[in-house]
Amino acid sequence: MITTVFGRNSPRTAVPPANPDGPAEHPGMSGGLIEVKGAAKSYGSTPALTGVDLRIEPGRFAVLLGPSGSGKSTLLRSIAGIERLDSGSISLNGTTVSSASMNVPPERRDLGMVFQDYALWPHMTVAQNVGYALRRRKLRSAAATMLITEMLERVGLTGKASSYPPELSGGQQQRVSLARALVGRPSLILFDEPLSNLDADLRERLRLEISTLTRETGASALYITHDQSEAFALADEIGVLREGTLEQYGRPEEIYNNPATPFVARFTGVGGTLAGIVTQGHGDRVTVRLGDSEVYCRPAGNLKPGDEAIVQVRPAATRLSLPEHSRPGQAPNHASLPGSAGTLAGRVLDVAYRGRTYDHVVEGPWGRLTSVSAPAGLPRGADCLVTVDPEAAIAFGTTPGAH
Numbered sequence: 001m002i003t004t005v006f007g008r009n010s011p012r013t014a015v016p017p018a019n020p021d022g023p024a025e026h027p028g029m030s031g032g033l034i035e036v037k038g039a040a041k042s043y044g045s046t047p048a049l050t051g052v053d054l055r056i057e058p059g060r061f062a063v064l065l066g067p068s069g070s071g072k073s074t075l076l077r078s079i080a081g082i083e084r085l086d087s088g089s090i091s092l093n094g095t096t097v098s099s100a101s102m103n104v105p106p107e108r109r110d111l112g113m114v115f116q117d118y119a120l121w122p123h124m125t126v127a128q129n130v131g132y133a134l135r136r137r138k139l140r141s142a143a144a145t146m147l148i149t150e151m152l153e154r155v156g157l158t159g160k161a162s163s164y165p166p167e168l169s170g171g172q173q174q175r176v177s178l179a180r181a182l183v184g185r186p187s188l189i190l191f192d193e194p195l196s197n198l199d200a201d202l203r204e205r206l207r208l209e210i211s212t213l214t215r216e217t218g219a220s221a222l223y224i225t226h227d228q229s230e231a232f233a234l235a236d237e238i239g240v241l242r243e244g245t246l247e248q249y250g251r252p253e254e255i256y257n258n259p260a261t262p263f264v265a266r267f268t269g270v271g272g273t274l275a276g277i278v279t280q281g282h283g284d285r286v287t288v289r290l291g292d293s294e295v296y297c298r299p300a301g302n303l304k305p306g307d308e309a310i311v312q313v314r315p316a317a318t319r320l321s322l323p324e325h326s327r328p329g330q331a332p333n334h335a336s337l338p339g340s341a342g343t344l345a346g347r348v349l350d351v352a353y354r355g356r357t358y359d360h361v362v363e364g365p366w367g368r369l370t371s372v373s374a375p376a377g378l379p380r381g382a383d384c385l386v387t388v389d390p391e392a393a394i395a396f397g398t399t400p401g402a403h
């Protein structure tokens with residue numbers, strides 16, 4: 001985490017950014033093109049970004065997802081102009097704004113920002129905070145008042161124009177911050193984990209408002225979070241960062257269905273990672289032996305028999321059933337035929353009620369799956385079968401040079 005006057009960790013009374021707001025030069029523009037090329041940045045001997053390339057098309061809502069310390073804030077703050085790159089460049093709408101030798105200040109970048117800690121002026125009213133974003137527009141005060149009133153209405157704060165930020169709840173303060181970012185119609189809006197300080201219910205509601213209102217303005221957006229469900233709920237495109245490197249950037253479906261690396265798969269939701277040996281390939285399927293069982297998977301890259309592999313199983317890829325000996329009178333079920341999904345015999349270690357379904361933790365000689373869902377709960381200790389859908393079980397080679 002970073003602490004600066006602009007940072008997420010600054011206290012509620014922090015001075016807001018020099019310009020957390022709207023367009024200085026091109027009011028009324030819609031989404032801008034953002035191009036990041038070879039962006040690198042270290043803090044002393046700690047690398048934060050190690051050569052990131054990223055292109056966000058105009059009007060797209062991009063989300064950067066990554067664990068703590070992966071470089072999300074550094075990239076966002078470099079795009080904002082708050083941090084300087086060591087090498088590489090950033091351009092907005094075709095104009096270079098950051099490079100090793102130059103750094104256009106935030107207030108000249110035609111962007112708005114929403115921070116985790118709101119960064120509102122405590123001594124200004126709500127209307128003045130929002131109006132701060134319009135100060136460069138030299139609007140007549142009646143026109144500015146109209147824009148501010150409209151914006152406050154949009155974010156559900158009609159009647160709070162004369163309140164001061166410390167008189168508002170966290171959710172209301174974040175709405176003021178959103179109004180301030182949107183009112184000037186910048187071509188780019190940056191979101192620095194804006195929902196992290198809010199409770200679950202409010203997070204959900206505000207997330208929807210951020211999504212809807214931002215898309216209505218037509219602005220491009222870059223949003224950082226470590227929460228995969230937030231990323232998938234908001235994004236047109238998701239970028240997954242790890243240790244200062246962008247491991248993959250693409251549509252949510254691409255990221256989920258074709259994760260480029262085991263890390264991307266793990267960070268976007270897996271219900272288990274199982275280690276085994278590839279025994280067969282059938283075109284776009286491989287068979288992986290896990291102990292005395294086999295599963296059928298989609299290979300990430302080229303895998304051949306004998307390769308060591310890990311299988312990342314998406315939670316939606318499993319189906320739970322009782323073994324034959326627990327279903328008297330039923331014919332044997334040879335589920336483990338090539339081309340069909342493999343079945344793993346195991347035992348229920350834990351079970352949790354999740355509303356419409358039950359989530360089971362199932363263990364066997366092949367490993368452990370942590371999120372096996374079923375409409376009815378099996379008791380702890382019960383023998384069971386887990387059928388794995390090959391479409392959502394992805395095998396990555398782990399033999400050096402295997403792919």
Ligand SMILES: Nc1ncnc2c1ncn2[C@@H]1O[C@H](COP(=O)(O)OP(=O)(O)OP(=O)(O)O)[C@@H](O)[C@H]1O
Nearest residue numbers: 001002043046047048067068069070071072073074
């Ligand atoms: N001002 C700073 N001084 C020294 N090191 C820093 C500074 N800011 C970031 N770093 C380091 O740079 C790396 C990337 O940090 P960054 O804050 O960009 O990651 P992040 O993904 O946003 O993490 P978090 O979600 O915890 O804020 C980390 O190793 C971090 O410790």
